[in-house]
Amino acid sequence: MKKLFIWIPAILWAIIIFYLSAIPNLEATSDPTGNFLTRKAAHIVEYGALAIFIYLPTKSFSVSVLLSTLYGATDEFHQNFVPTREFHFSDIGFDFLGSLVGVAIFVKIPLSKWKSFQTQAKIQKR
Numbered sequence: 001m002k003k004l005f006i007w008i009p010a011i012l013w014a015i016i017i018f019y020l021s022a023i024p025n026l027e028a029t030s031d032p033t034g035n036f037l038t039r040k041a042a043h044i045v046e047y048g049a050l051a052i053f054i055y056l057p058t059k060s061f062s063v064s065v066l067l068s069t070l071y072g073a074t075d076e077f078h079q080n081f082v083p084t085r086e087f088h089f090s091d092i093g094f095d096f097l098g099s100l101v102g103v104a105i106f107v108k109i110p111l112s113k114w115k116s117f118q119t120q121a122k123i124q125k126r
Helices: 008-021 032-058 061-079 089-108 111-125
Strands: none
Touching (some): 008 032, 008 061, 032 061
């Protein structure tokens, strides 16, 4: 049962990504350059998080990057059917980049460091 529960964050995050990509006319800002940069940054963050959530149950760097990038490709295909949204190969590249960077950072920072950050945050709240 525990093995099933550990997949819940990845599944919920995938649902959130799907929901956001189903919204027509979704713009981050009215400035075209700012909108482009914000969208690409969003791809990197979204898929970095998804890859981390997939890494937790699989403990595999390559599987988490591959699955999150494949999900990004299916999401781009899905956007073909959403008014005002389009399929962009470059977005799959940003999804891959986010997946790669997200898992790399997560794997390279030991769990003890994360716990140390948590402890420091609790101390500062007091």
